[in-house]
Amino acid sequence: MRLLTALFTPRRVLLVGASRRPGTLGRLLTENLGVFPGExxxxxxxxxxxxDCRDVDLAVLAVPSRVIPSIVDQLACKAKVIVVLSAGFAETGAAGRDLQAEVIAAARPARVIGPNCFGVQDCNALLNASIAAGLPLAGGGIALVSQAGTYAMAARAYSHDDRVRFSKVIALGNASDVSAAELMAELRTDPASTTLCFAVESLPDARAFIEQVRLTxxxxxxxxxxxxxxxxxxRSAASHTGAVAAPSSMLRDALAxxxxxxxxxxxxxFDAAQVFDMQRxxxxxxxxxxxNSGGAAVEMVDALAQQGLSVPVLSDPLRDRIAAQLPGFASARNPVDITPVWSQYSQLYPEIVEILAESGELDAVVVLLTHRAAGDEETVQAIASRCxxxxxxTVPIYVCxxxxxxxxxxxxxxxxAGIPCFDGPTRTARALGHVYxxxxxxxxxxxxxxxxxxPPHPRxxxxxxxxxxxxxxxxxxxxxxxLCRSLHEVEQADVQFPAVIKIAAAEHRTELDGVRLNIKSQQELIAHAADLITRAGSDGGLLVQPQLTGVEIMVGAVRDSSLGPVVMVGLGGIWVEILNDIAFALAPIRHDDAIALISGLAGYPILSGARGTFPINxxxxxxxxVQVGQLCAEYPDISTLTLNPVIVTGTDAVAVDWKSTSP
Amino acid sequence: MRLLTALFTPRRVLLVGASRRPGTLGRLLTENLGVFPGExxxxxxxxxxxxDCRDVDLAVLAVPSRVIPSIVDQLACKAKVIVVLSAGFAETGAAGRDLQAEVIAAARPARVIGPNCFGVQDCNALLNASIAAGLPLAGGGIALVSQAGTYAMAARAYSHDDRVRFSKVIALGNASDVSAAELMAELRTDPASTTLCFAVESLPDARAFIEQVRLTxxxxxxxxxxxxxxxxxxRSAASHTGAVAAPSSMLRDALAxxxxxxxxxxxxxFDAAQVFDMQRxxxxxxxxxxxNSGGAAVEMVDALAQQGLSVPVLSDPLRDRIAAQLPGFASARNPVDITPVWSQYSQLYPEIVEILAESGELDAVVVLLTHRAAGDEETVQAIASRCxxxxxxTVPIYVCxxxxxxxxxxxxxxxxAGIPCFDGPTRTARALGHVYxxxxxxxxxxxxxxxxxxPPHPRxxxxxxxxxxxxxxxxxxxxxxxLCRSLHEVEQADVQFPAVIKIAAAEHRTELDGVRLNIKSQQELIAHAADLITRAGSDGGLLVQPQLTGVEIMVGAVRDSSLGPVVMVGLGGIWVEILNDIAFALAPIRHDDAIALISGLAGYPILSGARGTFPINxxxxxxxxVQVGQLCAEYPDISTLTLNPVIVTGTDAVAVDWKSTSP
Structure with a gap:
């Protein structure tokens, strides 16, 4: 039996912690579950x-945390899913973590939602196994999985305020057993849930979550x-400095x-959920x-442009058609401004919306209603019934x-009528940007x-x-x-000029002025070598390399505890840290995805030959x-791997410096 | 008599366009002005x-646009300020522009607000010379000057929704005579107005506006x-390319x-206005x-951090004091999470707020109320009366x-009680960020x-x-x-190596590969010169210069029609366009302001010697x-002036290339 079936289509539900005393959680839960049509x-x-507690699909526990392990132990083979609302577990410290582990162990083979959670709701099934005194509106396709109770609770207020309709609400709390990733896998095939929303604080296995997102x-x-x-x-997780990378940037890129x-x-x-659920x-x-206001229309144009959306010029015939409907001072350009002709709103608004929507020149229509228009029931009703x-x-219609x-x-x-409504141009455009x-x-x-x-390679x-x-x-x-360990070895080396000489130990190399470029002769080389030995000693040695000319790129990989191997690429040299123009992707990565990753860099025009630079290979x-990602994936004992710089020319990409760290 | 006195403390008000017919603007205005205590x-x-229309302080006109000039003509010496609500002027095209000019000419010596405007309101004086059916709440220090009627209209709704109190609301409409800058100068000395808000669409004289902002x-x-x-x-106004600069970036920098x-x-x-008006x-x-929710608190920490604000660790004694008040599973760390202990909200919230506010460890306290707490009148009342x-x-207190x-x-x-309240962490933090x-x-x-x-220099x-x-x-x-006009002239030139040779005409120089750097010998120089002549001809000539090594900076100036002379500085070379890291300031500029401008660049660490680069002068x-700004200010016939690159070293800043354009 699927987890989701037991959770949301239960035949028998057990509440432990029921109470008749007013003002208690037990009383609230008893009332909430009272409307459930099953047993x-x-x-x-x-x-x-x-x-009598045998064959329970769903058990809801709201009793003090210390007694939970023994109750779960009794229920393990009687219930399929146990929802633990009670707090006092891992969120309180070491003792709580132990208690939580005890609960999970005792529950097998049953599955646990929570502990320390808001509960679960199925709006269509009238199941309210939660601490909210009522369900969101049913009949919509929005499923919300929220770790915190706040957003699960807010779903109901938002739903009733804006007539947004939900299928299911699930709070994860401490997410001790059932995870966000597992619920996504279940919801992917749930026909009632067509827009999946996740509000999460921790993602201990972010890779599993990303995996499910990609499938969904x-x-x-x-x-x-x-x-x-x-x-x-x-908390930066960069490989070579504290400043360039952070798990949040990695997660953001991986999710995108x-x-x-x-x-x-x-x-x-919730705004994104509304617009996905109501419109195509x-x-x-x-x-x-x-x-009906030129000023507000300008704000809307700004807000849409910031989302990459356009408010295009209309064709002359379309403009003429619109102008024929409008009063004297009104503007038939896009944005169409019907001006404050109060008495004509209910006729003009739906008329113009219809013309625009059916024009074939636009992908959506935004109806902007300022105070007087928004408060006019006749106008609102006319737009609702005609659009x-x-x-x-033909195209989606939104109201702001x-x-x-x-x-x-x-x-x-x-x-x-299925027309999403948002407060203000910024929120409206933001929601449209997400859909687009x-x-x-x-x-x-x-x-x-x-x-x-x-299998992974050995240590x-x-x-x-x-x-x-x-x-x-x-x-x-x-x-x-x-690698030369003395001035003598430098003298003996077979060197190709122009050459580079640098301190072999990478730490503080730049601060010690430990890299000498563009050396043209043996004489110059020896002089630099002597100076470097004075500065850094000869213990670590000096590296002599041919000088390469090209664009400096940094390529690296990091093994993140939650995301696993992550590959990164960015502009190299000093630009890495100052511009922070780095893109991340979960490794291993495919060749075309690597190309997309590089093309997405802010500095990409420099790589592609813009403005007199030469195009790199x-x-x-x-x-x-691709290979750095593969290498990091195959060698789990490499924590970080950095090639900086990789000199990229029109013909090749050559790593000039490299280092790795282990756990 | 000051403009503001006639506008907002009128003794006699004249309405032209009064009507008794229900549903008309004339009727609305008659009713709105009916509550005015003066004549x-x-x-x-x-x-x-x-x-009977003599000695009128304020005349309000709401009649068809075509009759306005003759009415204004009759009123010119009878009224001090004429507010023209009617539309049908410059916003409609050339004929309307002429009509508007006629109105302004006819009005002298009287001043005109509008035309095509919402009107004016003085909340304390009960003056409602506007098309809004009512005033915002009085008694606050917020003055709003709005070009569009939308925001003037919205002030009332926002005021009543969130108990935000206004002093004055003025709509500029077409701003044909009285400008936003002039009103700012007036409001600066208005004791009733302590927070000045401007919502503007066009700023034909942005320099005058900036000048007033700096004084205010x-x-x-x-x-x-x-x-x-x-x-x-x-609409880019960059001097040397369509991509690097735009009036909006200039205006943004100048306003900042x-x-x-x-x-x-x-x-x-309105959110910013609320927080400025209510709290210090x-x-x-x-x-x-x-x-009362850990999840919402995390969102708040994120939102505050994005505004440059911190949620610091509390001292141990302070944490102990807070912990002593809290129930078992609650957290006394910052953010303090009192957990969902409904029955204790009204006691715990004000208690903890007081402890935090008086601790000396914090600069402000944000009280986060989720649904159940926000809806609890007792809790809200307790916070209001105690905090x-x-x-x-001791420190400002805000509610989210x-x-x-x-x-x-x-x-x-x-x-x-003077505690601003905002919907959601993002709006709350955004408002706090503005105050900070x-x-x-x-x-x-x-x-x-x-x-x-x-005076400016001649043409x-x-x-x-x-x-x-x-x-x-x-x-x-x-x-x-x-400048060499032939291969022969190059051969004769007295050249210092390493040298640079380039095509003298700057257009498409990079695309033609028309700049040759790092030339070490006469022989190399001649070879490059021959090649360049092949590519571009010798008509425009070739430039031979010594090669300089340093950081490439672009310095420029633009004469904007609205802002006047504007100076700009940014990273030079290809980085100008790709990174768009450019800062603008109105010219002339003082030396220390120029230093602040450079220090604010994203690439500043490169200039200041970070990570192995050398510090520039x-x-x-x-x-x-400073001098580029001064030059542009003194020569009004220079439209744009670009020095790109200026090579900056540890000792000097030397312009390597320069050009200017005229109108």
Missing amino acids: LICKSSGDVLGE TPRKPVVVYKAGQTDAGA QAGAVQVSSGEEL PLAGPRIGVVS GMSKRP TIAGRAVRATLHPLQD RYTQARARGITPLQPLPD LSIDRNELAQLLTRFGISITPSR LDRLASVV | LICKSSGDVLGE TPRKPVVVYKAGQTDAGA QAGAVQVSSGEEL PLAGPRIGVVS GMSKRP TIAGRAVRATLHPLQD RYTQARARGITPLQPLPD LSIDRNELAQLLTRFGISITPSR LDRLASVV
Whole structure:
């Protein structure tokens, strides 16, 4: 039996911790589950869980944490899924972590949701196994998986405020057993859930999550709000410096490549959910705007442009058709401004929307209603009935209001007709931007994650020379490099000029002025060598290399505890840290994905030959990225691997310096 | 008599266009002005404006545009300020522009607000000379000047929704006579207005506006919403390419330097206004957060961090004091999580807020209320009465809610007690970020704009050589440059190696591979010269220069029609366009402001010697910026002036290439 079936289509539900005392959680839960049409068994905290608790699909526990292990032990073979609402587990420290581990162990073969969670809701099945006093509106395709109770709770308020309809709400709490990734796999095939939303704080196995996102987004939009973005951002996981990379950037890039819709607040999560659930995808960037205020229309144009959407010029015939409908001072250009002709709103708005929507010149229409229009029931009703989803408009239609709070309830007919309504141009454009980018990502195609090589190579401690051999074995060109341990050895070396000499130990090399470039003669070389030995001693040795000319690129890999092997590429040299122009991808990576990764860099024009630079050999560079990722994936004992710089020319990509670290 | 006195403290008000017919604008205006406690004279459209219309302070006109000139003509010597609400002027085209000019001419000596405007409101004086059916709440210090009627109209809804109190609302409409800058000068000395908000679409004299902002921000915050940010952004005004600069970036930089609070939507404007009006400045970045939800608190930490604000670790004694108040599973760390202990909210929230606010460890406290807490009247009332402004808390206190719309009205006691309340962490943190940055800017000191040199130099057509002389006269080092018109002249030239040879005509120089660097010998030089002549012909000539080594910087100036002379500095070479790392300032500029401008570049670490680069001579570069600005200001016939690159070393800043354009 699928996890989701037991969770959301239970026949028998058991509540442990039921109570009749007003104001208690037990009383609230008893009432919430009271409306459930299936069979409900209520037990208070001290009751024996006997034979009547057999064959329970879903057990909901709201009793003090210390008694949970023994209750779970009694239920293990009686219930399929156990939802533990109680707090006092891993979130409180070491003792709580032990107690939580005890619960999971005792529960097998049953599965556990929580502990320390809000509960679960199925809006269509009238199942409210949660601490919220009521369900969101049913009948929509939005499934919300939220680690924190806040957003699960907010779903109901948002739903009733804006007539947004949900299928299921699941709170993960401490996510001790059932994970976000596992729920995504279940929801992917749930016909009732067509827009999947995830609000998560921790992702202990982010790779598994990304894997599920990549399998899901070709079929359904996945909206992700990952809290703790800046905390994680501060804990840098860069390989060679504390400043260039952070797990949050890695996760952000990996989610984008997986086609996820990424948001940065709960509000943005619900807004995206609303627009995905109510309307079909946005096929292109061309937006028509109808407004009764020129000023607000300008704000809308700005907000749309910031999302990569356009408000294009209309054709002359279309403009003439619109002008024929409008009063004297109104503007038939896009944005169409019907001006404050209050008495004509209910006729003009739907008329103009219809003309724009059916024109073939636009991919969507945004209706902007300021206070007086938004509060006019007749106008709202007219737009809802003539432009709603039941009329199958050719392109999606959205409403944006600039109006007081009291007016918002007037908009319900629009939302009930499948027209999303948002407060203000910024929120409206932000939601449209999400739909547009998702549509584009899906059109480009989203492929499953490349599998990790199996079995991994054995433990390996790698010095610089061994790493050079390994790189060569993976087909990565490295610059020939002669290690000299004395001035005498430098004198004896067979050197190709122009040459480079540098301190072999990479740490503080730049600060010690330990790299000398563009050396033209044996005499210059010896002089630099002597100076470097004075500065750094000769213990670590000096490296003599031929000087290469090309664009400096950094290629690296990092083994993240949650994402696994991650490959990165960016502009090299001093630009790495100052510009932070680095792109990440989960490794192993395919060649065409590596090319897309490089092409997405802000500095890409420099690589592609813009403005007098020469085009680099993109294929060779992409191969280095692919191979560095492969190498990191195959050698789990490499924690970080950095090639900086890789000198890329029109013909080759050659690593000039390389290093790795182990756990 | 001051403009503001006639506008807002009128004794006699005349309405032309009064009507008794329900549903008309004339009727609405008659009712709106009916509550005005002073003397009101109402005339309908056709009435004679006789002796009874003498000594009118404020005349409000709402009659068809074609009759406005004759009415204004009759009123010119009878009224001090004429507010023209009617549309049908410059916004409709050429004929309307002429009509508008006629109105302004006819009005002298009276001043005109509008036409095509919402009107004016003085909330304290009960003056509602606008098309809004009611005033915002009075008693606050917010003055709003809005070009569009939308935001003037929205002020009332926002005010009543969130108990935000206004002093004055003025809509500019076509701003044909009285400008935003003039109103700022008036409002600067208006004791009733302590937070000045401007929502503008066009700024025909942006320099005058900036000048007023610089005079005002040392005394009062000025919040600016400039619509059309991306439209303007697309119209690039760069001197040497279509991609590097745009008036919107110039205006943004100039406003920032003037200490303005810049927002990008109407909603953000009102949020900033609320937080400035209700609470004192935010002296530092340390924010304490109290929440009843761990998940929402993480979102708040993220949002604050994105604004440059911190949620610091509390001292052990402070944590102990807080822990002593909290229930078992709660967290006394910052953010403090009191957990969902519903029954204790009304006691715990104010208690913890007080402890945090008085601790001396924080600069502000944010109270996060999720649905159940925000909707609990007892809790809200307890926070309002114990932490409101009347209790003079040591640091500002703000409330953030994650709750349904219905709950918002419950918050009014907080806002009436001077505690701003915002929906969601993003909006809350955004408002705090504005207060924090304004406080910082004010602490750094904001100086008046440098005056333009007077009188300007006469017309001047400048070729490359004359420009070189001019640069030298302004103390700007330029690289010695020999213009050669044939291979023979190159051979004869006295050249210092390493040298550079390039095509003299700057257009498409890079695309033609027309710059040859690092030439070491006469032989190499001749070979390159021959090749360049093959590519480009010898008509324009070739330039031979010594090769300089240093950081490439671009310094330039642009004469903008609205901002006047603007100086710019950024990373030079190919980086200019690819990174778009350019800073602008109104010219002339002071030396220390030029240093601040350079220090603010994203690439500044490269200039200051970070990571093995060498530090450049900042003073010399700043002098070039100052002098380029001065030059542009003194020669109004220079439209653009570009020095790219200026090679900056540890000792000097030398312009290697320069060009200018004329109108």
